[in-house]
Amino acid sequence: MKRIDWNALDEGERAAVLQRPVQAVSDAVRSGVAAIFDAVVADGDAALRACTRQFDGVMLDDFEVDVVEFDAARASVSAEVQAAIDEAAGRIEAFHRAGIAAPYEVETAPGLRCERVQRPIARVGLYVPAGSAPLPSTALMLTIPARLAGCIEIILCTPPRKDGTADPAVLLAARQAPGVRVFKLGGAQAIAAMAVGTERVPRCDKLFGPGNGWVDEAKRQALQRPGGIAIDMPAGPSEVLVIADAGADPAFVASDLLSQAEHGPDSQVLLVSDSDALLDAVAVEVDAQLAQLPRAAIATQALSASRLVWVRDITQAIEVSDAYAPEHLILAVREPRAWLERVHNAGSIFLGDWTPEALGDYCSGSNHVLPTGGAARAWSGLSVASFQKAITVQDATRAGIAAAGPCAATLAHAEGLQAHARAVELRLERAA
């Protein structure tokens, strides 16, 4: 792991330290995804079958998981894992339910009411990857807020296994939305199917979920299509930034860095500390713990691009973090709550020594679908609101148009929009 003294760097060098490896989409991925979209538009399910044979190595006649497969999934997942899924679901639901926005209303003039109401997005498309490992936790993070939002049709795609079935734990987790329809489709073809619609896969209004570069590019291309399809956020490699002071436990910090690093060789790991001794101790601990990990090869690759950054104090550490805008930020400092207000850019924050990122990944209750790649500057992690849209409503009486109409007419004339003015003035004449 590369050791850096932040205060020995000039501005350009600092920017370089915080630079993520450019996730430049290769022309091959871009044109590959475009070709998949073209094929799905032209040939529908037949194109999905061809892609699934080519990319997943399995020939499927029907992609949809039926009741027999759902029942088999329930039978094959251990009671311990089922209980853990239920327990996690309970906490995720409790937290997400608290975030359901209430409608509101303001009388902005006598006789003029303005309101904002929420409506579920009718058809949502969820993607649960299974790249290096199937992720039932992601199915929980997508289906629970979709159900709480009241979405009418919930479609979930996840790649088929070699035997043509879906991961049973993913299916069990998906049933947190009881009416969910699960299709065994992976990668760009899954996104294209939900964006475009085929004979069997409904066209969705908004697409959700993480994925690899192909999935991310497919979501971006979906956004370019006419009809106003939406996506949750851009998806990139997972990342953590840990701020640790001299009092932090080096073993805990090392375990947090490693749990990020094992995600994939492109995972981003940064440790920022004002303590040289802590940085030394964590480096030693990382090596010790790494030796015991089954996914050590992946973690080692990720760590090779990681950085240990020495800063003057925790104030400066927060500045470094805000400039980086990490997906996950761990504040392994004394009195972490005192620093919370200073943080402006992060997807999710983990306070103190006893809150590992892994807790939020599974079952603290917060959502683990979070902005990566610096997107935390402008994007939020998923919530129930991500599965709804708001509609404003205005309701004027004769008194209302009399009160607010003249202002509208004046501005309409000022903008040279006489028909706008006329629509108001006509009513003002009649209301008088």
Add this chain to the structure above:
Amino acid sequence: MKRIDWNALDEGERAAVLQRPVQAVSDAVRSGVAAIFDAVVADGDAALRACTRQFDGVMLDDFEVDVVEFDAARASVSAEVQAAIDEAAGRIEAFHRAGIAAPYEVETAPGLRCERVQRPIARVGLYVPAGSAPLPSTALMLTIPARLAGCIEIILCTPPRKDGTADPAVLLAARQAPGVRVFKLGGAQAIAAMAVGTERVPRCDKLFGPGNGWVDEAKRQALQRPGGIAIDMPAGPSEVLVIADAGADPAFVASDLLSQAEHGPDSQVLLVSDSDALLDAVAVEVDAQLAQLPRAAIATQALSASRLVWVRDITQAIEVSDAYAPEHLILAVREPRAWLERVHNAGSIFLGDWTPEALGDYCSGSNHVLPTGGAARAWSGLSVASFQKAITVQDATRAGIAAAGPCAATLAHAEGLQAHARAVELRLERAA
């Protein structure tokens, strides 16, 4: 205006009636915008100067509006318009302030707190078009929620006039965000400047505002760049769908259709009614009112693509509207509030005979930057939340990790992520 009997149509014909003219981005626009981005990345302000000379026909050395120009603007706008801007701003602020989300917190297990807090997006870039007319109202709709959100830097671009100044009313409205920096830049070059950053124009985290096809394409290309820049929503031609019953006033309805039609030749106008007599009367009124409009040529073009749709009853009218998902929906029916719950897809709704769309365009208090082109299925109009992002926070004590940790460890093992499990188990051992 084309008259249609909805119940005489088959499914395909119905879809065709609700089909918007495909806003297919031409290859020329796509590559033109890409070339502007390349030039701005390579040459910064020099590229902006060249574009401004080419597209706006004016040579500007410095784009930024200075205090002298702001003062001159104030002196040149009539007292009546200034008062209308202030009055509109008051109502817009009152309504938007009511929508500021409160943070919330849930104890999801003993010793485990989850929270969601809001942070302003630090640097926002606003675009105020001035195509057929400068739009001070749009400046209000963008600057007021940005200020309420607490954005630190508010950048606003609007095209220069032929004499090199900005529209004074736009400048006055922009000052609703007192620290706003206004740059006289239009079209794709304005968007590229705010997305990329130049010597003088700061790089922004999120871009807002309506615009023509070039602006929309530039916002889409901004979204494709690395770094996680966000945009408010896709932008398309403005549109209204009016549902009117036999009791509606044909003159009012005609004036609403015309105030939409005057926006531009590509504006979309639909009238849906269960009354043949009303449809007849509106058609007569449209012709009569059209004759008096300065922008009659534009409105006539828009009306040529508009449709009068006869339906069986208001229930069916709502179904037609939901399938279309209009930006603006006027419910010119008796007891409009009784129908409100049935509407699922719309940007903003105007209830009854006394609430013209023009009221919402200027000063009812709601935002007029709304989803178009069917995007109302999944996108919301602007609110303070559009200028903020949310961060989740979790805070576990030893008791908290003891309560929730075993569940996390079980799921981590099930997903084959041993380092995740280890980060939890290490703490469980020490917490015991």
